[in-house]
Amino acid sequence: MLTKRIIPCLDVKEGRTVKGVNFVNLRDAGDAVELGAMYAAQGADELVYLDITATVEGRSTFIDLVRRVAHTINIPFTVGGGISSIADVSALLHAGADKVSINSSAVRNPDLINELSLEFGSQCIVVAIDTRYIETENGREHIVHTHGGRKPTDLRTIPWAKEVEDRGAGEILLTSMDTDGTKNGFALELTATVSGNANIPVIASGGAGNMEHFYDVFTTGKADAGLAASIFHFREIDIPDLKEYLAGKDLAMRMTI
């Protein structure tokens, strides 16, 4: 049976993970390769590396990191952050990334989704959607945001999610900025709507605080995968425990340990 996927997300700056990580058993918790390898060994189903470096020098450091990650780990990983052209994607895939995630650049130029999926295949094009439930002239609506969720756009989240699929996205990474960082659970209703409309997998992100939140997002939220960062980095939830808990509640899980 196709399993639900558990995906740790690593923010990377100048080739190193940020958001203080707290792993005593790692020689260097800031080493993005070592941390990723540890998650893979623990049974993570996939990894996401987000480059939050803004500089050109940082970008080449990131490509070097992607190369080292691809050399080391044997599970799929997605890379994202500042990707805006066919050349960017080509460089990252050639370095060994399995998928790339685009966000602001897809909002600025939706044709980019078509171009990338035609060039590289839908299977490796993830469109990330940052969304916030805000007051608009039509009342409260789910609106797509860019710039790390700070800047609202004119796009409504639910039709935009359908549009990115129609344009050739292979997966949607849906982050609710309303729940992100709260540890009160994922945005279940919105995730269920987006996933119910989609014929491509939806990765839910934002709000995971405990193991039950993952159960909720896979059942009520209809998500195909659940992504989180700090709760894994700070070992508030260990991946083997999480998978055992979810398997115990009859969700299909890939058990490795």
Place this chain on the structure above:
Amino acid sequence: MKTVIIKYNAGNVQSVMYALERIGTSYLYTDDEEEIRSADKVIFPGVGEASTAMSYLKKTGLDLVIPSLKQPVFGTCIGMQLMCKYSEENDTKCMGIFDVDVKRFPATPGFKVPHMGWNNISGYKGELTKGLTDDAYVYFVHSYAAPVCEYTVASCDYVTPFSAMLQKDNFYAAQFHCEISGNVGQQIIENFLKI
């Protein structure tokens, strides 16, 4: 031992190379017929769309070279589909090593297409699955699949049972991505290299 990865215009195969490097196997990445014929092991990977990949094979004559190879050949993902007789994907006549047609997953409520993620395989036969535990999980990304047939040596279930792995004589194939299927995938690659 000389291992060749067949080079053709079918997507990104970087992760296949890294997988070989992880297990310490050197390889040649080439479309040269002589190099391919003189290899001990041939890996035929691929990601992408069937008709484009097939037309590239035809252009270089590889569509005739590959079926005539005598050493162990391992096709993965689109490589496996091109080794079948026909693919519904853009009505593509393939190489016909395995006498089976590749079909699109039928639209079925509750089943997204592509079939993307980790799924378990079972019904092992033959050398490539040696040492695997029952119902091992491997990573799939595909919208088309070969039904279970006489060449099936491992099957998977999504909407309906389909061939996860095929084998006939010296030809081996896997629909999933061994190169990113964790330790299970690595074991399968090692098994192939040991044949």
